[in-house]
Amino acid sequence: xxxxxxxxxxxxxxxxxxxxxxxxxxxxxxxxxxxxxxxxxxxxxxxxxxxxxxxxxxxxxxxxxxxxxxxxxxxxxxxxxxxxxxxxxxxxxxxxxxxxxxxxxxxxxxxxxxxxxxxxxxxxxxxxxxxxxxxxxxxxxxxxxxxxxxxxxxxxxxxxxxxxxxxxxxxxxxxxxxxxxxxxxxxxxxx
Ligand SMILES: [Zn+2]
Numbered sequence: 001x002x003x004x005x006x007x008x009x010x011x012x013x014x015x016x017x018x019x020x021x022x023x024x025x026x027x028x029x030x031x032x033x034x035x036x037x038x039x040x041x042x043x044x045x046x047x048x049x050x051x052x053x054x055x056x057x058x059x060x061x062x063x064x065x066x067x068x069x070x071x072x073x074x075x076x077x078x079x080x081x082x083x084x085x086x087x088x089x090x091x092x093x094x095x096x097x098x099x100x101x102x103x104x105x106x107x108x109x110x111x112x113x114x115x116x117x118x119x120x121x122x123x124x125x126x127x128x129x130x131x132x133x134x135x136x137x138x139x140x141x142x143x144x145x146x147x148x149x150x151x152x153x154x155x156x157x158x159x160x161x162x163x164x165x166x167x168x169x170x171x172x173x174x175x176x177x178x179x180x181x182x183x184x185x186x187x188x189x190x191x
Contacts, residue, residue, distance in 0.1 A: 017088035018123075019115040024104040027116045030064075031082055031099040039070035042151065047071040055145075057136045061159055063118045076133050078125055078159055085114030093117055130158060137162040138169065149175040 014023060047070050050056040059076045060067055065083045067075050080086075085094045087108040094114060096106060105113040119125055137147065147166035167173045 014120055017115055018120050019088055019105050019113040021104045023116060024101070024106070027082055027118070028100055028104065034064045034066070034082065035099055037064075037066065039066045043067060043070035043072070046150075049148075050074075053145075055139075059133045059136060059159070059162060076129055076136065078119075078129055078133060080116070080118040080126070080129075082116060082118055084117035086117040087112050088115055125158065133159075133162055134165065137165045145171065147171050147173045149173060149177070151176065 014020075043066055046058060046067065050058065050072060057074045057076060058067055058072045059078060061079050063077065063079050063082045065077075065081050083095065083097055085096050085106055085108070086092070087094070087110060089108070089110055089112040092108055092110075094106070094108060096114075105115075108114050147163060149163045163173055163175070
């Protein structure tokens, strides 16, 4: 498919500052797809679970914004959000909720072309978001409650580390995963 080929091409060739028309054409394709989707029962269930607790944070690797659209309130998006752009010059984050965009690439008010507010292939996670996620994992551990790992193969770093932090601190960790092994593969964990 064109889209798959485009993805591979981007993976091979994209480089900083990731604010080209080509990158945005790819993201506009993704944004249009997501705009036609609705959060499924899994998203809505997490909203309901969150309503039972005073302290509930949702840490996700998804970039489609569907958790927020479903109604989850406190969401940490480790890989960013495709409904925003970020200015490579000054770091400003701009909401871009409409698709299609009027101009590709979109521009920041400072005159610099924006990049998608999404972690790109080979790029490090935003340190502030990652630190917030680690703090959340530690806080949950300090109060000895529950850490749920849902719908991930739990092999992607550094997100996997969050569940291991919680596990090592003695928090109850429940993994819901179609695969038999995930973070509970003891080869991955030194207790
Ligand atoms: Zn700017």
